[in-house]
Amino acid sequence: MLVRLIYASKVRDGLAPGDIDHILARSQANNARVGVTGALCYTGGVFLQCLEGGRREVNEVYHRIVGDTRHRDPAILGFTEVTARDFADWAMGYVGYTADNRALFLKYCPRPEFDPYTMSTASVEALLHELLGVARWKTARTERPSS
Numbered sequence: 001m002l003v004r005l006i007y008a009s010k011v012r013d014g015l016a017p018g019d020i021d022h023i024l025a026r027s028q029a030n031n032a033r034v035g036v037t038g039a040l041c042y043t044g045g046v047f048l049q050c051l052e053g054g055r056r057e058v059n060e061v062y063h064r065i066v067g068d069t070r071h072r073d074p075a076i077l078g079f080t081e082v083t084a085r086d087f088a089d090w091a092m093g094y095v096g097y098t099a100d101n102r103a104l105f106l107k108y109c110p111r112p113e114f115d116p117y118t119m120s121t122a123s124v125e126a127l128l129h130e131l132l133g134v135a136r137w138k139t140a141r142t143e144r145p146s147s
């Protein structure tokens with residue numbers, strides 16, 4: 001059974017240079033091994049992450065992630081059974097906030113700043129869908145697509 005879990009969390013002490021790259025590198029290695037795919041967004045001190053895969057594997061990865069001291073206040077925004085993956089190409093894709101996608105981050109958000117905690121499951125899913133289409137994704141620092 002395939003499931004999709006979406007959660008938000010807050011960065012604990014700010015990110016050190018290289019933290020995101022390190023998280024992505026570990027995510028890509030670990031997730032690929034257990035068939036988990038997904039996407040990680042980070043902006044304004046807030047993470048939004050989508051994990052897709054087998055129910056047991058997604059649960060295991062999520063529980064490891066929530067124990068990570070680099071973030072706090074995790075909140076599951078959606079946990080649904082799905083028939084297909086949205087992010088089949090990414091063991092863990094990444095999108096940051098850029099001038100290009102700024103409007104998109106706010107499009108589904110009831111507040112003037114990006115705050116996934118206030119968004120419905122449908123809205124975070126729609127946001128992730130749109131980001132998938134327009135954002136510049138990277139799979140790892142060394143594989144960053146040229147702009």
Ligand SMILES: Cc1cc2nc3c(=O)[nH]c(=O)nc-3n(C[C@H](O)[C@H](O)[C@H](O)COP(=O)(O)O)c2cc1C
Nearest residue numbers: 023026027030031047049061064065068070071092
């Ligand atoms: C916001 C955030 C998202 C993360 N996402 C993942 C992930 O998708 N997969 C993963 O294996 N680790 C992820 N991590 C890292 C884990 O918390 C943990 O550090 C890592 O899995 C340890 O892997 P290692 O024992 O192979 O070094 C994430 C960490 C943070 C802070």
